Every structure is written in structure tokens, then in C-alpha cells.
Amino acid sequence: xxxxxxxxxxxxxxxxxxxxxxxxxxxxxxxxxxxxxxxxxxxxxxxxxxxxxxxxxxxxxxxxxxxxxxxxxxxxxxxxxxxxxxxxxxxxxxxxxxxxxxxxxxxxxxxxxxxxxxxxxxxxxxxxxxxxxxxxxxxxxxxxxxxxxxxxxxxxxxxxxxxxxxxxxxxxxxxxxxxxxxxxxxxxxxxxxxxxxxxxxxxxxxxxxxxxxxxxxxxxxxxxxxxxxxxxxxxxxxxxxxxxxxxxxxxxxxxxxxxxxxxxxxxxxxxxxxxxxxxxxxxxxxxxxxxxxxxxxxxxxxxxxxxxxxxxxxxxxxxxxxxxxxxxxxxxxxxxxxxxxxxxxxxxxxxxxxxxxxxxxxxxxxxxxxxxxxxxxxxxxxxxxxxxxxxxxxxxxxxxxxxxxxxxxxxxxxxxxxxxxxxxxxxxxxxxxxxxxxxxxxxxxxx
Amino acid sequence: xxxxxxxxxxxxxxxxxxxxxxxxxxxxxxxxxxxxxxxxxxxxxxxxxxxxxxxxxxxxxxxxxxxxxxxxxxxxxxxxxxxxxxxxxxxxxxxxxxxxxxxxxxxx
Numbered sequence: 001x002x003x004x005x006x007x008x009x010x011x012x013x014x015x016x017x018x019x020x021x022x023x024x025x026x027x028x029x030x031x032x033x034x035x036x037x038x039x040x041x042x043x044x045x046x047x048x049x050x051x052x053x054x055x056x057x058x059x060x061x062x063x064x065x066x067x068x069x070x071x072x073x074x075x076x077x078x079x080x081x082x083x084x085x086x087x088x089x090x091x092x093x094x095x096x097x098x099x100x101x102x103x104x105x106x107x108x109x110x111x112x113x114x115x116x117x118x119x120x121x122x123x124x125x126x127x128x129x130x131x132x133x134x135x136x137x138x139x140x141x142x143x144x145x146x147x148x149x150x151x152x153x154x155x156x157x158x159x160x161x162x163x164x165x166x167x168x169x170x171x172x173x174x175x176x177x178x179x180x181x182x183x184x185x186x187x188x189x190x191x192x193x194x195x196x197x198x199x200x201x202x203x204x205x206x207x208x209x210x211x212x213x214x215x216x217x218x219x220x221x222x223x224x225x226x227x228x229x230x231x232x233x234x235x236x237x238x239x240x241x242x243x244x245x246x247x248x249x250x251x252x253x254x255x256x257x258x259x260x261x262x263x264x265x266x267x268x269x270x271x272x273x274x275x276x277x278x279x280x281x282x283x284x285x286x287x288x289x290x291x292x293x294x295x296x297x298x299x300x301x302x303x304x305x306x307x308x309x310x311x312x313x314x315x316x317x318x319x320x321x322x323x324x325x326x327x328x329x330x331x332x333x334x335x336x337x338x339x340x341x342x343x344x345x346x347x348x349x350x351x352x353x354x355x356x357x358x359x360x361x362x363x364x365x366x367x368x369x370x371x372x373x374x375x376x377x378x379x380x381x382x383x384x385x386x387x388x389x390x391x392x393x394x395x396x397x398x399x400x401x402x403x404x405x406x407x408x409x410x411x412x413x414x415x416x417x418x419x420x421x422x423x424x425x426x427x428x429x430x431x432x433x434x435x436x437x438x439x440x441x442x443x444x445x446x447x
Numbered sequence: 448x449x450x451x452x453x454x455x456x457x458x459x460x461x462x463x464x465x466x467x468x469x470x471x472x473x474x475x476x477x478x479x480x481x482x483x484x485x486x487x488x489x490x491x492x493x494x495x496x497x498x499x500x501x502x503x504x505x506x507x508x509x510x511x512x513x514x515x516x517x518x519x520x521x522x523x524x525x526x527x528x529x530x531x532x533x534x535x536x537x538x539x540x541x542x543x544x545x546x547x548x549x550x551x552x553x554x555x
Contacts, residue, residue, distance in 0.1 A: 013509040027487040094490055245530060247456045247506040320536060324463060331460035335505055336534020380459075436543050441475045444546040 002341050006244050013246045020095040022254040025147050028088030029257060033376075035083060039076025040375045042069045043268070047373070049392030077268050077374075078135040080261070081142030085111040088150035096158035102183045103154045109187075110153035110194040111146055114201065114209040137210050140265035143258065144218040145210055153190040160186035218262065225259040228361065231281040235290050235353040242295035243349055245340040249295070260286055268374025277371045280364050284372040284390040287328075287379040289360035292404055294330030296349040297356055299383065300407035302333060304415050311422035314415070327380040337418070348414045352407050359403065369399050450496055451481045451545045453528070454514075455504030458485035464504075464528070467538030468545075481542070486510060499523050500545045505530040524548035 016022055046069040047053075057065055076083075086108045093103025115137050122130035167181045197209060206212040224230060234256045238248035264282035271277055293299025302325040305318025314337070321332040339345045363369035370391040377389060383404065387396035451468070453461040461483035468481040484492050486507055493501070500523055503510060508527040515525055526548060532540045 010509065014512070017509055018513055030487055091487075242506075245505055246509055250456045250507070317535070324460065329460050329463075331455075331504065331506055332463075332534055332536055334534070335530040336536075338530065338534055340530065436540050436547075439543050439547070441477065441543070441546075444543060444550065 002244075002343070002346075006341075009241060009244050009246065013241060013251045016251050016254050019254070020092065021151050024088055024092035024095050024151065026250075026254045026257065027091040028084060028147075028150065029261065031087035031091070032080065032083045035076050036080070036376050037378055039073050040377060042072040043077070043375055044389060045069055046073070047271075047392070049388065074135070077265060078139045080139055080265060081111070081146040082108070082138045084143060085146035085150045088147055089154050092151055092154040093158065096154060098154075098158045098161045098186075099183060102187070103157055106157050106183075106187050106190050107150040107153045110190055111142075111149045113191065113194040114145075114149065114198045115142070116208045116210065137208075140262055140269060141214050141218065142210055143262055143265075144221070145213040147258065148213065149194070153194065156190040156193055157183075157186045160189045165189070222259055222262050222266075225263050225281055226279065230259075231286060231290065231357050231361065232354055234286065235357045236350065239296050239350050239353050242334060243340065243346060245335065257283075264372075264374055264376060266374075267372065271374055277373065280361060280371065282372045282374070283376055284386075285360065285364075287377075288372075288381070288383075288386040288390055289369070289396075289400070289403070290357040291328075291353050292356075292383050292400070292407065293325040294328050295334070295353075296330070296339065297352045297407050298330045298333055298339075298349070298411075299325050300352075300404050301348075301411040301415060302330070304408055304411060305333070305337075308412075308415075309419055311419050311426055313422045313426065314419050326382050328382075329380070342418075344414055344418055348411050352410055355410070356403050356407065359406070360399070363399060369396055449479045449500070449549065450498040451479055451500045451502065451542070451549075452492065452496070452498035453481070453483040453502045453504065454486045454489055454510075455483070455507050456486060458483045458488075460506075461502075461504045464533065464536050464538060464541060467536055468542045469538075471538045471542050477542075477546075479542070479546075489514070493518055493521075497521065497523075500549050501525040502541070502545060503527045505533050522552065524552045 046066040050056075054066070086104045089107025090100050090104035092107075093100045096103070112133070115133055117131060117133060119130040119134055124130075161182075165185045167184060169178055169181070201207070201209040201212055204212065206215065234252060238252045241248035241251050260281065260283045263279040264284065267277040267279050267282055291297045293302060302318055302321050305314050306322050307318070309315035309318050317333060317336050321330065321336070324330070324332065334340060337345065339349050360369060364371060370393045372390045373392060375390050377386060381389070383400050384397045387400040388394055390396070453465050455461040465481045465483040469479075472479040472481060486503075492498070501514065501518065503514065503526070505528055511525070511527055518525065524545075526544075528541055529544070532544075
């Protein structure tokens with residue numbers, strides 16, 4: 001059965017990772033992650049989860065101290081479409097094999113071309129309308145448009161480059177001068193296209209490309225992300241890929257991560273506007289309440305291995321992988337226990353994250369687990385800290401502990417069976433060695 | 448100095464293995480540098496350092512064809528780390544395998 005499943009899954013992983021558009025979007029958003037995490041730290045300080053915090057700091061630094069921090073938060077969270085379009089453009093140019101930073105800048109420019117620059121709602125005394133870009137178009141609601149723009153503009157740019165639609169200068173002009181003109185015609189092609197796109201959308205009922213993509217594409221997709229099954233499907237698929245030894249999130253994130261990102265950002269914007277946050281399935285929820293210790297939620301398993309394992313193999317591996325597991329890294333046990341294609345471990349490995357997701361979803365909907373506050377932390381943040389920081393409540397840390405205990409209870413019987421099997425094997429087999437073990441480094445001198 | 452570079456999704460678990468391999472190399476006074484990187488940085492890293500051997504973590508073995516297609520012409524060995532050695536983080540065996548492949552490719 002596993003062989004058959006692998007036959008279907010491997011080509012999917014292969015196709016998704018080879019797809020240049022999806023890789024560019026995934027890698028592009030990865031570039032923006034550190035920026036958003038630093039912004040999150042500023043967001044955390046200005047909304048630190050301690051009652052009376054704001055007044056306490058105000059008594060030292062004076063009222064309005066948050067404004068300075070918000071300048072940083074805002075420049076990361078509120079312009080994600082802008083940083084996104086630049087970095088996706090850069091990554092797509094890399095995939096296409098053309099000048100990377102030129103591609104990124106062309107994408108950024110094209111995005112700005114189709115972004116509305118006036119706000120008729122804001123008119124000053126002289127009757128002049130506000131002129132400039134508004135956060136509303138550069139942040140969350142522009143995210144899907146930023147992906148489309150980056151891919152489309154760089155495609156045009158790369159196409160023109162490949163067609164050699166560049167300015168030819170007479171011999172004798174230094175090559176460096178030639179290079180500086182190389183991007184000119186391709187950039188012009190991309191920009192003129194978006195010049196036309198802007199004219200078309202401005203004259204439709206939508207008024208702008210932003211409104212069109214938001215209503216036609218982003219809102220329905222993000223709507224899917226609000227359905228109860230969304231996170232369960234994501235966790236199930238990610239773990240299923242891991243079971244076959246394929247980095248699951250690396251595959252599934254190509255599709256799910258933009259939706260997670262938008263859901264997270266919407267909570268941030270709701271909190272900022274002072275309205276209730278409604279999105280359960282944020283990146284933080286996915287990282288910190290569905291999975292502990294890497295794919296398959298194996299932190300509990302590793303603890304059991306290290307402290308209850310009887311066979312040498314399990315005990316040693318458990319102790320070796322515990323430090324990494326605390327930070328969410330578990331490849332040593334995925335390949336070492338192994339979990340990959342191990343029928344005994346398939347059931348707990350695939351269903352523990354699903355069960356975590358279901359219990360956390362229920363706990364959130366009945367109000368035990370607070371909703372995550374738009375803060376984004378590295379997925380390596382350890383259990384307990386992560387729960388507290390993303391919700392601002394210790395209840396979340398306690399909830400994480402309860403889930404960890406549940407995970408351990410589920411893994412325990414399966415691990416015991418494996419442990420017994422390994423003990424028997426260890427009793428029989430003497431040390432086996434192969435060619436690599438027989439080789440000494442003296443035989444391997446490189447000239 | 449030979450460069451043996453490892454790649455996986457975030458360069459995290461491979462960095463654990465890389466540090467173990469580096470330690471073995473130092474113990475045996477081998478002029479080898481072992482480092483780990485996320486696969487998204489592969490282009491820049493290979494362009495800048497032109498490593499003598501490219502190793503992929505077993506969890507990204509699906510990248511193998513893409514990597515060979517892109518960098519195979521450089522003539523350096525590219526291979527996926529054995530998953531048992533990866534699981535036990537056996538730096539010595541992986542390092543030996545890497546040196547063996549480099550020797551084979553240089554003998555050609």
C-alpha cells in the first residue's frame with residue numbers, strides 16, 4: 001500500500017518543487033519572514049501580555065511611547081505586499097535565469113503602477129485629494145495581487161531578455177555601458193503592459209486591479225482558509241509527505257502559506273483597528289498548536305524515547321535528538337527511528353498532528369484557547385514560550401502541555417512495540433559493517 | 448581545501464550533521480570544509496563558492512534531478528545522503544562517502 005501511495009506522492013512533490021512559479025512564491029515569502037519576525041518583536045513589546053504594561057512603560061517614557069514601536073511594526077506588517085512583490089520578483093528572475101535584482105525592481109515598479117495613488121475620501125481644505133500610496137493597498141489585501149504581478153512582470157521581462165530585445169550599441173562602446181542598457185527594453189515591455197492593465201481596471205466597475213483580484217481571487221481563497229477543514233487538511237498532507245521522507249511543509253506551503261499569511265495579517269489589522277480577531281488558522285496556530293517538535297508532532301515521542309526506551313537504538317537516538325526536537329527539528333528520528341515507511345509508526349505519526357489540530361480548533365472556538373494575535377515567531381520557538389507569546393496568555397502554554405501529554409499517550413503503545421522489536425534484534429545481531437566502515441581515512445587521501 | 452556543502456529545506460538539521468562531519472575532518476587533519484545551507488540559497492552559494500561536493504538531505508531528495516540538471520555540468524559529485532546515516536547523524540560515514548565520491552570523480 002505504501003509503495004502505491006509513494007508512487008503518487010513523489011511526483012507531486014517533484015512537480016511542486018520544480019514548478020518555477022510556486023518555488024518563486026514560496027522562496028519570495030521566505031525572504032520576508034525575518035523582517036516580519038523582527039516587526040513582531042516590536043509588536044510584542046508594544047502589546048506585551050502583562051496587564052498594566054502600557055501604563056507601566058508610559059510612567060517611564062511618557063504617554064504615546066507605542067507610536068515609536070508602531071513605526072517599525074507598520075513598516076513590516078502593513079507593507080507585506082510591497083516586500084513580497086520585490087522578493088518574489090527577485091526569486092522568479094532567479095528561476096528564469098535573468099538579472100535577479102533587476103527583475104525584482106521591475107516587479108516592484110509594475111506593482112506600484114497598478115496601485116491606486118489617490119484617495120478621494122481624503123480631501124484637504126483646498127479641495128485637493130490625498131495623493132500617495134495607502135497602506136490598505138500595500139498590505140494584506142494586496143498580497144495575492146503582489147504574487148500575480150511579480151510573476152507576470154518578470155515573465156515579460158525575461159521573455160524580452162531572451163528574445164534579445166535589447167539596445168545594440170556600436171562596437172567600441174565599453175561592455176559595461178552596454179550592460180547598463182540591457183534591462184531597458186525588457187523593463188519597458190513589462191511597464192507598458194502594466195500601464196495598459198492599469199487603464200483597463202481603472203475603467204471597470206472594480207476601479208482598480210487591487211479591488212478586482214481581492215474580490216475575485218483573494219477573498220474566496222482566504223474564505224476557504226476559514227473553513228474548519230483547512231488546517232486539518234494542511235496538517236494531514238504535510239505529515240503524509242514526511243512519512244514518505246519528503247519535507248512536507250516544503251511541498252504543501254507552496255499552496256497553503258499565502259493563505260496562512262493573509263489570515264495572520266488580518267488578525268493583526270483587526271487588533272490594530274480595535275475590532276475582534278476572527279481568524280483561527282494563522283501561521284502561529286499552525287506552528288504552535290498543531291505540531292510540537294517537527295512534523296508528526298514528535299516532541300512527545302522523542303521524550304518517551306529518551307526516558308523510557310529500553311533498546312540501545314531508541315534510547316541513544318532519543319537522547320541525541322532531544323535538544324533539536326525542542327526547537328522543532330526532527331529529521332534524526334524521521335530517518336533514524338525510522339518513521340519513514342515504517343508501518344508501525346504510520347498511524348500515530350499521521351494522526352497525532354490531526355488530533356492536535358482538531359482539539360486546538362475546538363478549544364479556540366469554545367474560548368479556552370485565546371486566538372493568536374497576528375504575531376509571527378520563528379517556527380523553531382520552543383513550546384510554552386511560543387504559546388504564551390502568540391496569544392499573550394499562560395492558558396495557551398498550559399494547553400500546549402496538555403496536548404504534549406496527549407501526544408505522548410498516543411505514541412506510547414506504538415513506541416513500546418518498536419522498542420521490544422529492537423531489543424530482540426539487538427540480542428541477536430552482532431555488529432555488521434559495510435564497505436564504508438572498512439574504509440579508513442588513510443585510504444581516502446585527496447591529492 | 449575541499450568544500451563539501453550540504454543542503455536541505457531550512458539548512459537546520461543538515462547543519463547538525465555538517466558540524467559532526469567537520470569535527471571528524473578536523474580530527475583526521477583533512478583539509479575539508481563542511482557547511483550546511485537552505486536549498487533556497489543554493490544558487491548564490493554555488494555561484495560564489497563552487498563547492499567540490501554537493502550533498503542533499505534525504506528529506507529533499509526530490510530536488511536531486513533539479514540540482515543535477517542545474518549544476519551537473521560543474522563536474523562535481525552531487526548525491527543524496529543515505530537516510531540511515533542521516534538519521535543517526537553519522538558524520539564519519541557521510542564524510543567518507545563524500546570523499547569517496549570526490550576521489551572517483553577526480554580520477555575520471
